[in-house]
Structures are given as structure tokens and as C-alpha cells.
Amino acid sequence: MNDPHFIGWFPMPPALRRFLLPLALVAVALGLILAGGLAYSQRPPGPGRWDDSHEVSFDGIAVAEPYAMLRTPTETILLVEAGKFGAKDRLLPFDGNGVRATGTLLERDGVKMLELADGDAGLQAIEVKAESALEEVTTPVTLVGELVDSKCYLGAMKPGGGKTHKGCAILCLRGGIPPLFVAKVDGTVGYYLATDSHGRPLGEDHFEFVGERVTVTGQLVTGRGRPILKIDSVRRSR
Amino acid sequence: MSVTYRPVKWNRNKRIYDAILAAGIAGYLAVFLAVGSLIFGDEAIGFPILLMRALGTAAFVLLHVALAIGPLARLDRRFLPVLYNRRHLGVATFLLALGHAAIAFGYYHGFGLINPIVSLLTANSNYSSLAGFPFEILGLLALVILFLMAATSHDFWQKTLGPSVWKSLHMLAYPAYGLIVLHVALGALQSETQSIYAILLVAGFATVAGLHLAAGRRERNKDRRIPLDVAWIDVGNADDIPMDRAKVVSTPAGERVAIFRHAGGISAVTNVCAHQRGPLGEGKVVDGCISCPWHGWEYRPEDGCSPPPFQERIATYRVRLDGRRVFLNPEPLPPGTPVEPARLPGGNS
Numbered sequence A: 001m002n003d004p005h006f007i008g009w010f011p012m013p014p015a016l017r018r019f020l021l022p023l024a025l026v027a028v029a030l031g032l033i034l035a036g037g038l039a040y041s042q043r044p045p046g047p048g049r050w051d052d053s054h055e056v057s058f059d060g061i062a063v064a065e066p067y068a069m070l071r072t073p074t075e076t077i078l079l080v081e082a083g084k085f086g087a088k089d090r091l092l093p094f095d096g097n098g099v100r101a102t103g104t105l106l107e108r109d110g111v112k113m114l115e116l117a118d119g120d121a122g123l124q125a126i127e128v129k130a131e132s133a134l135e136e137v138t139t140p141v142t143l144v145g146e147l148v149d150s151k152c153y154l155g156a157m158k159p160g161g162g163k164t165h166k167g168c169a170i171l172c173l174r175g176g177i178p179p180l181f182v183a184k185v186d187g188t189v190g191y192y193l194a195t196d197s198h199g200r201p202l203g204e205d206h207f208e209f210v211g212e213r214v215t216v217t218g219q220l221v222t223g224r225g226r227p228i229l230k231i232d233s234v235r236r237s238r
Numbered sequence B: 001m002s003v004t005y006r007p008v009k010w011n012r013n014k015r016i017y018d019a020i021l022a023a024g025i026a027g028y029l030a031v032f033l034a035v036g037s038l039i040f041g042d043e044a045i046g047f048p049i050l051l052m053r054a055l056g057t058a059a060f061v062l063l064h065v066a067l068a069i070g071p072l073a074r075l076d077r078r079f080l081p082v083l084y085n086r087r088h089l090g091v092a093t094f095l096l097a098l099g100h101a102a103i104a105f106g107y108y109h110g111f112g113l114i115n116p117i118v119s120l121l122t123a124n125s126n127y128s129s130l131a132g133f134p135f136e137i138l139g140l141l142a143l144v145i146l147f148l149m150a151a152t153s154h155d156f157w158q159k160t161l162g163p164s165v166w167k168s169l170h171m172l173a174y175p176a177y178g179l180i181v182l183h184v185a186l187g188a189l190q191s192e193t194q195s196i197y198a199i200l201l202v203a204g205f206a207t208v209a210g211l212h213l214a215a216g217r218r219e220r221n222k223d224r225r226i227p228l229d230v231a232w233i234d235v236g237n238a239d240d241i242p243m244d245r246a247k248v249v250s251t252p253a254g255e256r257v258a259i260f261r262h263a264g265g266i267s268a269v270t271n272v273c274a275h276q277r278g279p280l281g282e283g284k285v286v287d288g289c290i291s292c293p294w295h296g297w298e299y300r301p302e303d304g305c306s307p308p309p310f311q312e313r314i315a316t317y318r319v320r321l322d323g324r325r326v327f328l329n330p331e332p333l334p335p336g337t338p339v340e341p342a343r344l345p346g347g348n349s
Helices: A014-040 A088-094 A150-156 A163-174 B012-038 B047-075 B077-084 B086-109 B116-122 B135-151 B155-161 B163-170 B173-186 B196-222
Strands: A049-063 A069-071 A076-080 A098-108 A111-116 A123-125 A137-149 A179-185 A188-196 A213-222 A228-236 B233-237 B246-250 B256-262 B265-270 B284-286 B289-291 B319-322 B325-328
Touching (some): A014 B047, A049 A076, A049 A088, A049 A111, A049 A150, A076 A098, A076 A150, A088 A123, A111 A150, A137 A228, A150 A179, A163 B086, A163 B116, B012 B047, B047 B077, B047 B086, B047 B173, B116 B135, B135 B163, B173 B196, B256 B325, B265 B319
Parallel strands (some): A076 A111, A188 A228
Antiparallel strands (some): A049 A069, A049 A098, A069 A076, A179 A188, B246 B256, B256 B265, B284 B289, B319 B325
């Protein structure tokens, strides 16, 4: 037929079939190549891990402020509840005392977090040796990096940072998950617990900067567990 | 065409169309998930996020295809069969987008202190910053449009809403596309580091826009300016109209008229199909009826009525001949008005 005309409920004219079938196959093949290319080009999610199939325990001193954490003789372990909730309320009765924290472990670049087990099994009072006096060092700094919610970033979500994660991160921070400021300094990724300039938990005025590349000016407190970044000012970076 | 409403009026062409569509979608998702799962080894992207991205990108790719089909079919009528079942492609696009949104909504805004809907709408209210803009809202608005289009992608709704309202509703595909472009540009593109995503976004937009501009330019060139006071428009020589095909002219009022040459002579009807406003002038007279190139709706050239038992009617126009020269009266007659075809001297060959 020299002048093929397609009507849906009749068989397709052979001339049109010869034209369209190869095109359809090429379109599907291009779609598959596109799928592979898009998947291949994704940003690596980072080395965060969450072994939620095994519970582990750590002994140390409970610290409720500014965020719930456990200070062992060798490291600081952030503590959170299931979901997008911090563990401060549960930790407060133990604040400053020895405690055994049990839960599932999240870890990224050596930064550890426990999602506490339900009920009394999560926190148990124990006797521990008192902490030796440690001297804090405060240094004024300006850092470029990203403000993240620690639970997702350390492994609960992969990836757990960036603009697409911003809404989730804000929900986490509102629920009491400790915020971390992640910045590359001298080629090494640093993880700093972020507080306001007075060392109090960050509030809503800082949440709008979560998940974006920002420049932070403040005081870096080191020498006693996880470094704390007291934020004086924050602005978006180019 | 049918006198009753059924969820889907299946035929062999629709089944083949849907099989290719389903295979394409399944293949796309499988490749995306396989490559995305393997590429980072032990540091793999979480499966819900990977699936969310696979569904979202698949929906976006399909939306490009859906928007490209229209102008492609105008530029080359061999693409018209792809247009025939486009509504299935549109519904598939919505379902993929819905899957993407459901995972994003549940995963990013669930498990928290506040209602997930409240979280979605209030977590980020930074509307004054381009980098910080709550791109989720743009995706949500696009999803609402895609839902309205998918839900009304049926002849029942087309009849109920009327062709104009229905067409206007479905033209919202373009704002939806714009919203999704911004959703991607202000969302994923802000997180990803590879420039391929920005390049593909621009290339996709340029392709869709370029095809529409090309088709638009071609359509505009068809519209010859006719003085307002012309009583009869000189359409040209009847021999220039292929047998069983039409020539399309524009009236001074801006209406397009399809002038068909068929066994009965020369007849003129509106170029606009009563179904989805398809271009009847690009159709063909088959078994004595004008067959719309989009979905095969039929009208008799001599009175603009669909053959019984169908009841659709379109406007007809008067034509006359001066030798073999065709003249059209630009005043439309009420839909379904019989007009005796103009007989060509010496027969219609």
C-alpha cells in the first residue's frame, strides 16, 4: 500500500510495521543504556554501615547534654532511639553516671552510634571508673562542609546527606537526632558535633542550612571525646 | 469507537503497544537496580533509595516520550500509531511517578516526630533560596497533575468533561513537565556530582522543545493568511489533493478546514475531531468515512456524522468548483449538516 493509514482496531499496515518495530526496539535499547548510565553515574553513598541484625554493648559515662552520648575511655558513641528520635529523654536519669548501652551499631569512618534496644535492655546502670580530668581546647575555626543528621549519615540511609535528603534530615534533627558538621580538613573528613554558639542543641534557625554546602564560623572544642563545633555563624557556600 | 464504555477497549495493536511498553519499563528498572546495586560494592546505595530513583527517572524518561510523540506524529505521520495508545503510556508514567513519590514520602518523611504530610509540607520552607528550595513541592504538584490526567484518561471523562475542558486539562502535561524539570534541577542535581545529569536534563528539554517548535513552525506555514472579507476561499486545484486524502486550509476566523477528495467528489469538514481534537485533515477516507489519524474515529464526508450507531457530529462547509479549481465557503455549518459533495467534471479520477 503506497498510502498506509493506521486504524487501531485493524491490523497495522505492513509499511508502518516495518518502520515502527525496529524503532521501538531501538528506543527500548536506548532506554536500557540510559538506565545503566544513570545508575552508574550516581554519587557514592559513602562508607556508612548499620548492622541492624546484631546488638552490641558499650560501657561508659552517660552524657545527656548537648546530645545523648556515651563516653567510654577510648571513644564517644552517639545514642539514638529507633526511628527519627534522639535518646536524650531516656538518658537523662543516667546523666553523668556509669551505664551499659546496648543496641545496634551504626558506624562511618570510626564515628559510632548506637540505636538503643527497646526497654530496660537499652540502658543499664553500672559502676565505672570516674573519668580522668581532660583539658578542653577551644580553637576559632571557619570550615566548609555540610550539616547532616548523624543517624542517616552514619549509615541509616545511604546516601544520608545532600539536598535530596534535606527534608528527612530536618525531621531527624527536630526529633533530637544529633547534628554533625562534616568537613574535609587537610584531606581528612572531620565529624563535629554541632551546637549553637553557647553549646546548646541546634535549633530551627540552623535547620534551613542542613543538606547544603555551607561555610561555618565558630569555636572548635577538642580534647574531650567527639569534637564539638560551636557555631557562631553559617552561610551558604558557592 | 464504541457506543459503550469499557475500562480498556483492547485490540491487537494495543496489546503489542503495551507489551513493548511493559518490557521497556521492566528492563529499565532491572538495569537501573542491577547496575546501582553492583557499582559501589559493599558501600551500595540503600535499596529503597535506589528503587525510588529507578522509578523517578523511568517516569521522567516516559514523560519525555509522551510529550515527543505529538510533534513527531505531526512531522511524520508514520509515528501516528505511537500516538494511538498514548494514554496507556501516560498512565504508566503516573504509576511510576506515584511509586517514586510513595517511597520518598514514606522513607524521608515517615518514622518521625510529626505527621509525614506535615513534614513534607513544612520540613523545608526555604522558598527564597534556589539552592535550598523545597523541590519536593514541585514534584508533588506535578504528581497531582499527572494523577488528574491519568484518572481522566478515558472516553467517559472526555465525554463528561467535554472536549475543550478535557483537552485543557491534558495540556497541563506541559506545566507538569516544567515542574518536574525544576524538581530535578533543584533536587537531585544539587546532590549529584556527575555532570551527565545536567547534560541529559538540558538535552531532554531541548529535544522536547525543539520537536514542538519544529512541528509548530510546520503548522504555522500551513496557515495561509486569508483576507477577512473573502466569501469563497480559493483552495487550489482538485488534482493537488490526493485521492481519499485532504488539504487543510485556514479560514479568516482562524478555523482549519479539511477538504477531502473522495469517490463522491469534494467535501469539506472541520479539521478538528470531536474525540480528542485530532487533525482530521491528516486522516483518510476509508470505506466512505473520514478516519481520524489519531484514534480512528469516523465521519461521513458529506454530512460530518459518524456512521450509526455512533452519534458524533462535526461541522461541515460548502464547497464549489470552477472547472477543477476548488473554492470553500469559510462559514461553518452546524455539526451534522448535509452538504452535497462538489462533483468534479469528468468524474473523480
